Amino acid sequence: MSELLDEMNALGERLRRASQKVRRASGATRTAALHALARGLRSNAEALLETNGIDVDAALARGLQGSVLERLRLTPERLEEMIRAVTDIAAQDDPVGEVTGLKVRPNGLRVGQMRIPLGVVGIVYEARPNVTTDAAALCLRSGNAVLLRGGSEAAATNTALVEVVRAALLEVGLPEDAVSTLPSTDRAWVLEMLKAERWLDVVIPRGGEALIRFVTEHARVPVIKHYKGVCHIFVDRAADLDMAIGVCVNAKAQRPGVCNAMETLLVHAEIAPRFLPRLALEMEAASVSLRGCDRTRELLPNVDEANEEDFYAEYLDLILAVRIVDDLDAAIAHIETYGSDHTESILSQDHGAVTRFIEEVNSAVVMANASTRFADGGQLGLGAEIGISTTRLHAYGPMGAADLTTRKFIVYGSGQVRS
Amino acid sequence: MSELLDEMNALGERLRRASQKVRRASGATRTAALHALARGLRSNAEALLETNGIDVDAALARGLQGSVLERLRLTPERLEEMIRAVTDIAAQDDPVGEVTGLKVRPNGLRVGQMRIPLGVVGIVYEARPNVTTDAAALCLRSGNAVLLRGGSEAAATNTALVEVVRAALLEVGLPEDAVSTLPSTDRAWVLEMLKAERWLDVVIPRGGEALIRFVTEHARVPVIKHYKGVCHIFVDRAADLDMAIGVCVNAKAQRPGVCNAMETLLVHAEIAPRFLPRLALEMEAASVSLRGCDRTRELLPNVDEANEEDFYAEYLDLILAVRIVDDLDAAIAHIETYGSDHTESILSQDHGAVTRFIEEVNSAVVMANASTRFADGGQLGLGAEIGISTTRLHAYGPMGAADLTTRKFIVYGSGQVRS
Numbered sequence: 001m002s003e004l005l006d007e008m009n010a011l012g013e014r015l016r017r018a019s020q021k022v023r024r025a026s027g028a029t030r031t032a033a034l035h036a037l038a039r040g041l042r043s044n045a046e047a048l049l050e051t052n053g054i055d056v057d058a059a060l061a062r063g064l065q066g067s068v069l070e071r072l073r074l075t076p077e078r079l080e081e082m083i084r085a086v087t088d089i090a091a092q093d094d095p096v097g098e099v100t101g102l103k104v105r106p107n108g109l110r111v112g113q114m115r116i117p118l119g120v121v122g123i124v125y126e127a128r129p130n131v132t133t134d135a136a137a138l139c140l141r142s143g144n145a146v147l148l149r150g151g152s153e154a155a156a157t158n159t160a161l162v163e164v165v166r167a168a169l170l171e172v173g174l175p176e177d178a179v180s181t182l183p184s185t186d187r188a189w190v191l192e193m194l195k196a197e198r199w200l201d202v203v204i205p206r207g208g209e210a211l212i213r214f215v216t217e218h219a220r221v222p223v224i225k226h227y228k229g230v231c232h233i234f235v236d237r238a239a240d241l242d243m244a245i246g247v248c249v250n251a252k253a254q255r256p257g258v259c260n261a262m263e264t265l266l267v268h269a270e271i272a273p274r275f276l277p278r279l280a281l282e283m284e285a286a287s288v289s290l291r292g293c294d295r296t297r298e299l300l301p302n303v304d305e306a307n308e309e310d311f312y313a314e315y316l317d318l319i320l321a322v323r324i325v326d327d328l329d330a331a332i333a334h335i336e337t338y339g340s341d342h343t344e345s346i347l348s349q350d351h352g353a354v355t356r357f358i359e360e361v362n363s364a365v366v367m368a369n370a371s372t373r374f375a376d377g378g379q380l381g382l383g384a385e386i387g388i389s390t391t392r393l394h395a396y397g398p399m400g401a402a403d404l405t406t407r408k409f410i411v412y413g414s415g416q417v418r419s
Numbered sequence: 420m421s422e423l424l425d426e427m428n429a430l431g432e433r434l435r436r437a438s439q440k441v442r443r444a445s446g447a448t449r450t451a452a453l454h455a456l457a458r459g460l461r462s463n464a465e466a467l468l469e470t471n472g473i474d475v476d477a478a479l480a481r482g483l484q485g486s487v488l489e490r491l492r493l494t495p496e497r498l499e500e501m502i503r504a505v506t507d508i509a510a511q512d513d514p515v516g517e518v519t520g521l522k523v524r525p526n527g528l529r530v531g532q533m534r535i536p537l538g539v540v541g542i543v544y545e546a547r548p549n550v551t552t553d554a555a556a557l558c559l560r561s562g563n564a565v566l567l568r569g570g571s572e573a574a575a576t577n578t579a580l581v582e583v584v585r586a587a588l589l590e591v592g593l594p595e596d597a598v599s600t601l602p603s604t605d606r607a608w609v610l611e612m613l614k615a616e617r618w619l620d621v622v623i624p625r626g627g628e629a630l631i632r633f634v635t636e637h638a639r640v641p642v643i644k645h646y647k648g649v650c651h652i653f654v655d656r657a658a659d660l661d662m663a664i665g666v667c668v669n670a671k672a673q674r675p676g677v678c679n680a681m682e683t684l685l686v687h688a689e690i691a692p693r694f695l696p697r698l699a700l701e702m703e704a705a706s707v708s709l710r711g712c713d714r715t716r717e718l719l720p721n722v723d724e725a726n727e728e729d730f731y732a733e734y735l736d737l738i739l740a741v742r743i744v745d746d747l748d749a750a751i752a753h754i755e756t757y758g759s760d761h762t763e764s765i766l767s768q769d770h771g772a773v774t775r776f777i778e779e780v781n782s783a784v785v786m787a788n789a790s791t792r793f794a795d796g797g798q799l800g801l802g803a804e805i806g807i808s809t810t811r812l813h814a815y816g817p818m819g820a821a822d823l824t825t826r827k828f829i830v831y832g833s834g835q836v837r838s
Contacts (some may be wrong), residue, residue, distance in 0.1 A: 381522060392620055393621055406815045407813075413788040
């Protein structure tokens with residue numbers, strides 16, 4: 001254990017030193033590193049796909065299947081998407097160095113704030129190779145060093161990807177240690193990483209609720225996280241019903257296994273008799289099972305009963321809880337009680353109802369007349385996202401490169417002293 | 420213990436409900452509450468001073484003295500300062516509701532961010548009655564509810580102050596529970612409060628390093644904090660020496676017991692022979708003892724030796740560590756090794772040196788040609804400060820009302836679905 005700590009300290013020291021060089025590098029140098037990375041991924045494509053094959057074969061041999069295997073597998077198309085994400089991030093505005101709010105105080109001091117990198121970012125994630133390049137690119141864009149700990153199933157792939165990243169860093173004269181991995185995927189090493197508050201400024205877990213709870217429980221380093229997404233759509237009495245059908249089916253069924261899929265539908269009582277029978281047909285066509293409150297089941301007698309737990313549930317599946325509410329206030333109260341502060345959408349043509357919903361619901365993403373599936377860094381215009389936060393400190397909602405920075409105060413004087 | 424937990428949950432629930440009403444109240448209502456508070460403090464001045472006398476007498480009877488007693492004591496002038504702080508906060512821009520960055524995405528979605536309150540803020544502080552009204556006012560300005568836990572020595576004073584605050588809330592139709600205190604100053608209650616992540620969105624400790632470490636160690640609620648201020652001034656070779664004398668004496672001696680006082684002076688080797696002998700005379704006149712590195716002691720043979728610990732020390736006293744460095748790089752390297760990320764200032768007329776220092780030193784407050792004593796929310800234009808952060812998540816440096824908010828994403832669509 002103490003040997004591990006020594007190694008962690010040595011790794012941390014290398015990261016900290018590298019982070020100082022990265023943050024002093026110009027934006028142009030960091031952009032050049034990202035372009036070098038994109039080129040490196042393309043020229044190493046064959047070798048990367050071959051290495052990924054080793055991870056996939058090993059996973060198959062251990063009996064892995066389904067979505068885990070699916071996420072682990074690299075294809076030429078996926079690699080192309082990863083390259084495009086890196087190129088997109090290279091094209092983003094450089095958040096570092098921006099000065100805001102420079103004002104002159106009565107005593108002549110000029111006071112403002114300058115955006116700076118956080119320092120060293122830790123990422124703990126599952127077997128998704130694209131997170132390796134997304135995270136490295138976002139951290140470099142924002143002037144940070146990064147310590148990556150990916151899932152053990154993707155160990156060979158991640159090692160190969162990080163080699164390409166480090167070669168790109170060296171190509172532009174940046175220290176390769178700025179993107180580092182733990183020496184092993186052993187759990188003991190993750191635990192050591194989570195305690196390294198001396199070296200890491202933040203840890204961001206990316207993955208399922210179990211991973212996030214593990215990180216939160218063991219971390220002494222500050223964590224930015226979200227546990228789950230129990231996303232709601234409220235179909236107001238003034239909703240455009242055709243639009244509502246389209247949005248609801250999309251929010252539930254387009255990709256049910258992700259955190260921004262709708263889990264509970266709230267329907268205004270006045271519109272429910274006209275809306276729910278139509279919706280039930282469309283949902284059935286999309287293979288979605290409904291679980292309804294008592295009032296819903298009066299309109300849709302074949303629907304299963306939703307109990308209290310259903311309204312707290314993140315199904316991540318083709319299941320939808322449905323509740324009829326008396327008005328906007330009841331919808332907001334339901335979201336306050338059962339919600340997870342992730343994403344909620346109101347469908348309504350009534351300006352007053354939209355305004356109240358947008359202002360009063362304080363989830364991380366609040367929408368009107370759009371599918372909850374847009375709650376995603378790329379869709380909201382942040383470029384690739386480094387994660388999503390449903391705690392209100394530091395960042396709230398999808399986080400892009402700018403969320404890996406903070407602002408220091410800068411003060412220019414001419415000899416002012418305090419009396 | 421479980422009874423305590425039940426009581427904490429009941430208190431938390433009341434706070435959460437009150438916070439929902441406060442955040443939905445208009446800015447004008449919250450401003451009116453602050454004006455009502457200012458009036459209430461003035462009309463209850465006599466009773467408040469009398470109640471404070473009870474705390475002071477009890478403290479005297481227990482043998483308290485010095486700065487602790489000094490901070491506990493209310494005087495008509497101090498009460499007037501507290502009222503002025505509340506009035507200043509009432510005059511501040513309302514941070515809540517501000518919408519920024521509203522842009523149209525290629526698919527027609529309009530995406531922006533809206534500033535919202537954190538929710539419920541916890542403040543743990545020592546026996547300083549002004550923190551009670553400052554914290555209540557800043558939390559109301561920013562639309563938050565607040566749970567206050569002040570030092571036991573000020574219990575009677577704080578109870579009386581909170582009664583005035585709650586009367587002001589009722590006067591404008593806001594729930595009085597929005598500003599609450601723990602039912603007792605027992606340590607068991609603080610511990611319960613620090614674990615109440617279900618009810619509190621953040622805890623801010625205000626006080627000495629021991630209090631802050633206690634809070635950090637026991638909190639499951641996110642904490643915003645700073646441990647200490649080891650503030651540096653670097654006198655560059657291109658410094659104006661008259662200005663440098665004035666700024667250094669002010670930064671060290673004007674109020675040595677606070678976190679933004681200078682603790683270590685770094686002097687460029689080229690200017691040290693002309694600067695240090697003059698400085699030594701002025702510091703002696705201000706009763707400041709110097710502790711110098713070997714090169715300093717060659718110039719000032721009577722000065723005590725500074726050892727490694729001196730460069731890490733937050734003296735909070737009329738003591739100053741002095742080190743001669745070869746150049747700007749050495750000064751920055753010293754600050755990176757020994758600093759506490761609080762406040763540093765360069766004294767120089769060389770534009771290039773100033774620019775490099777401001778850009779490369781990533782402490783919370785970085786200054787040029789000004790006393791470190793200006794690192795304070797009031798001085799930097801934030802109005803009264805709720806605390807100071809030397810960790811980079813969420814806020815960095817002095818924090819005002821706007822730092823008690825976060826930003827949610829708002830999205831306006833016209834039926835967009837994701838493909």
